[in-house]
Amino acid sequence: MDLYQIFKTRSPIIGVVHLLPLPTSPRWGGSLKAVIDRAEQEAVALASGGVDGLIVENFFDAPFTKNQVDPVVVSAMTIVVQRIQNLVTLPIGLNVLRNDAKSAIAIASCVQAQFIRVNVLTGVMATDQGLIEGEAHQLLRYRRELGCDVKILADVLVKHARPLSSPNLTVAVKDTIERGLADGVILSGWATGSPPNLEDLELACGAANGTPVFIGSGANWENIDTLMQAA
Secondary structure (H helix, E strand, O other), rough: OOHHHHHOOOOOOOEEEEEEOOOOOOOOOOOHHHHHHHHHHHHHHHHHOOOEEEEEOOHHHHHOOOOOOHHHHHHHHHHHHHHHOOOOOOEEEEOOOOHHHHHHHHHHHHHOOOEEEEEOOEEEEEOOOOOEEEOHHHHHHHHHOOOOOEEEEEEEOOOOOEEOOOOOHHHHHHHHHHHHOOEEEEOOOOOOOOOOOHHHHHHHHHHHHOOOOOEEEOOOOOOOHHHHHOO
16 A cells, blocks of 8 residues: 555544544434534535545444444435535545445445545454454455455554454454455554553564554644654
């Protein structure tokens, strides 16, 4: 994955557009216009702030389904991304929570987004949604079937989850890249807002052997200088 080709920098900062609750989610407010307006405001603010890319995520749809989301969520996210693309020219990615990578890559293919985030690409994780199994074999075949080049950024030992097997970070990174064929890997802390530690980032970068390693949570102006030494 050539970061410069996509983001015009080899150390991209990707801003997250957290969507308000979408149709069928427990906190859905009844107005897609309100969702779109908020997403447009966030996207413009992030672009004005100088980020190198955006990722759109159905963050407020909790509690999440573990695999396939309702079709109306796919429809709504497609509309939102298109509206954002009318306002900003940054590379855009998608994360369809909790782990609907197939829907994410379908949306990305249709709107010509550049990447998706996948919480569990390989292995099995125990989460608050239950057991989530990686479906790399299905996702990679689907990408080929669509004939698109959407990049797959995959979390390794994702936050808000625990691996069923021994949590060996080096093995998990290698499996995600070499067996799951991820284009990049993402390392987070234990929960949203919690950063990974520098030692784990260094281990992941060593295991990734040139494949990009992203900081997936908790990066802020106080710690970014330290964390970016190894990401």
